[in-house]
Amino acid sequence: MSMNILSIPTHFKGSFGRQKHVRKALERVMHGIFFFFGIVAVGFVLLISAYLIFSGLPAIREIGLRNFLFGTVWKSTAAQPEFGILPFLLTSVYGTAGAMLVGVPVGFMTAMFLSKVAPRPLAAIVRPAVDLLAGIPSVVYGLIGMIVLVPTIRSVFDLSDGACLLAAILVLAIMILPSIVSVSETALNAVPKEYEDASLALGATEIETYFRVSAPAAKSGIAAAIVLGIGRAIGEAMAILMVAGNVANMPTLFSSVTFLTTAIAKEMSYSSGLQRQALFSIALVLFLFIMLINIGLNLLLKRGKEG
Amino acid sequence: MEPVLSVKGLNLYYGSTQALKNVSIDLPEKQVTALIGPSGCGKSTFLKTLDRMNDLVPGVTINGSVQYRGLEIYAPDVDVTWLRRQIGMVFQKPNPFPMSIYDNIAYGPRTHGVRDRKHLDEIVEKSLRGAAIWDEVKDRLKKSALGLSGGQQQRICIARALAVEPDVLLMDEATSALDPISTSKIEDLIADLKNTYTIVIVTHNMQQATRVSDKCAFFLLGELVESGDTGQMFSMPREKRTEDYITGRFG
Numbered sequence: 256m257s258m259n260i261l262s263i264p265t266h267f268k269g270s271f272g273r274q275k276h277v278r279k280a281l282e283r284v285m286h287g288i289f290f291f292f293g294i295v296a297v298g299f300v301l302l303i304s305a306y307l308i309f310s311g312l313p314a315i316r317e318i319g320l321r322n323f324l325f326g327t328v329w330k331s332t333a334a335q336p337e338f339g340i341l342p343f344l345l346t347s348v349y350g351t352a353g354a355m356l357v358g359v360p361v362g363f364m365t366a367m368f369l370s371k372v373a374p375r376p377l378a379a380i381v382r383p384a385v386d387l388l389a390g391i392p393s394v395v396y397g398l399i400g401m402i403v404l405v406p407t408i409r410s411v412f413d414l415s416d417g418a419c420l421l422a423a424i425l426v427l428a429i430m431i432l433p434s435i436v437s438v439s440e441t442a443l444n445a446v447p448k449e450y451e452d453a454s455l456a457l458g459a460t461e462i463e464t465y466f467r468v469s470a471p472a473a474k475s476g477i478a479a480a481i482v483l484g485i486g487r488a489i490g491e492a493m494a495i496l497m498v499a500g501n502v503a504n505m506p507t508l509f510s511s512v513t514f515l516t517t518a519i520a521k522e523m524s525y526s527s528g529l530q531r532q533a534l535f536s537i538a539l540v541l542f543l544f545i546m547l548i549n550i551g552l553n554l555l556l557k558r559g560k561e562g
Numbered sequence: 563m564e565p566v567l568s569v570k571g572l573n574l575y576y577g578s579t580q581a582l583k584n585v586s587i588d589l590p591e592k593q594v595t596a597l598i599g600p601s602g603c604g605k606s607t608f609l610k611t612l613d614r615m616n617d618l619v620p621g622v623t624i625n626g627s628v629q630y631r632g633l634e635i636y637a638p639d640v641d642v643t644w645l646r647r648q649i650g651m652v653f654q655k656p657n658p659f660p661m662s663i664y665d666n667i668a669y670g671p672r673t674h675g676v677r678d679r680k681h682l683d684e685i686v687e688k689s690l691r692g693a694a695i696w697d698e699v700k701d702r703l704k705k706s707a708l709g710l711s712g713g714q715q716q717r718i719c720i721a722r723a724l725a726v727e728p729d730v731l732l733m734d735e736a737t738s739a740l741d742p743i744s745t746s747k748i749e750d751l752i753a754d755l756k757n758t759y760t761i762v763i764v765t766h767n768m769q770q771a772t773r774v775s776d777k778c779a780f781f782l783l784g785e786l787v788e789s790g791d792t793g794q795m796f797s798m799p800r801e802k803r804t805e806d807y808i809t810g811r812f813g
Contacts, residue, residue, distance in 0.1 A: 449657035450659055452615065452618075453653065453658075453659065453719070453722070454669070455615070455618065455646065456646055456650065456651040456653075457650070457670040457673065457722065457723065458643040458645075458646040458647035458670065458674065458726060459643065459669075459670075459673045463673055467669070467673070471660070471661070
């Protein structure tokens with residue numbers, strides 16, 4: 256197409272050579288520009304990784320890896336400070352697991368509904384609504400959690416304060432819904448209709464077909480959706496900062512807890528010295544977590560493509 | 563003998579387009595009936611009305627009578643899943659599930675409540691033998707069915723249909739995606755299966771129709787032009803349009 260636009264009428268043939276030269280140079284410059292922008296993203300990842308490692312390691316060296324990872328007490332501002340992040344680690348793990356436990360079934364069923372069951376006009380309303388969830392800023396989730404969820408939990412379970420792990424789990428569960436729904440729905444939509452026809456022709460009902468043929472056929476996509484949800488949940492800070500209570504307790508469902516992310520967020524502004532360095536170490540741990548999850552996700556997606 | 567399937571005055575519309583026009587035909591027990599005709603003539607559509615697979619297509623309206631052993635299959639109280647167990651279907655493109663060979667065959671029985679492991683083993687072996695593929699796959703039952711060749715996959719699909727012990731077997735151009743050797747294996751199989759099942763096949767291939775079928779029905783533009791004994795229809799067609807088609811003048 257562009258060849259046609261740029262092609263030179265025959266009576267200009269004398270200038271053709273120079274024209275070609277200019278075009279070639281332009282090509283090279285454009286290549287350079289694309290290369291530069293392509294490298295920028297990679298460069299930032301490398302920069303952040305290097306920065307986190309360099310600023311995260313000193314505190315771990317000083318505190319000791321065991322004390323840091325498995326210490327159960329975090330008293331960063333005490334006269335005798337202690338920097339054990341096990342409460343944060345466990346809170347992040349439990350919180351994410353809890354959010355999965357609630358969010359995955361709901362998200363999967365929503366995806367199934369949208370992909371297979373819902374009549375088209377209804378799906379056309381539900382789908383944008385779910386997508387809209389993804390666009391709501393996390394501070395708004397936190398705000399609504401704070402105003403609606405926390406008081407409800409307090410009165411339902413008769414607690415002195417409703418800001419707790421459970422509140423964080425519920426908020427996270429809602430926040431991960433859009434990613435789980437949209438990725439699972441894409442996977443379910445990609446299941447060849449022939450599989451479903453075969454199942455129906457054998458006398459299976461539609462619901463049996465969706466659960467016993469469509470879902471297994473989409474399993475790598477659904478697994479990817481779950482891992483994506485885990486990644487989002489573990490990295491979320493703002494919303495749970497507002498509903499989790501933020502005390503460095505070992506986690507139970509109704510205790511006020513601090514996540515890896517919120518531990519950094521709440522102390523960074525006034526931290527100094529070893530405390531500040533330890534916060535960087537927490538960031539490093541979080542970073543490694545998320546790296547692992549992303550690697551897992553990539554493997555799943557790759558396997559999904561090959562399978 | 564009473565026909566297994568008896569169709570009278572069947573009309574089918576996709577939206578406002580009429581795809582089947584006043585079709586009436588009887589399908590006799592334990593015989594192979596071949597539906598022939600050019601592409602788009604309605605033969606596949608007709609086949610799918612027999613196990614109500616057209617129910618799934620949006621905008622389809624059907625009127626007329628289709629009786630399976632005396633039962634009106636489009637009556638409102640008919641259990642479609644029951645009907646589809648009686649009338650199995652094999653599709654044009656081999657479509658085994660992305661599961662092991664064993665699980666493919668066991669899918670139907672499991673769906674219908676067979677849980678006992680030994681019983682399932684028996685059904686799987688019997689069905690695979692019935693589809694003449696047991697010897698080829700007996701050592702790899704736990705392997706994915708997608709690793710088999712197209713012809714093997716199609717016989718897996720036939721075995722999967724047999725596993726729910728149907729009465730009638732519908733085959734929608736079941737060999738058109740296969741090579742000649744696989745095709746001839748499946749034709750031999752059809753000859754074998756008609757001792758047990760009533761079979762209806764859709765085919766583009768008129769040699770195939772003459773080789774495997776007892777009865778033949780010629781469709782053109784949604785109309786059933788002519789039906790009768792295959793031998794007679796190919797040697798002495800009653801209708802000019804049938805003659806033109808089978809002698810290759812169009813289609």
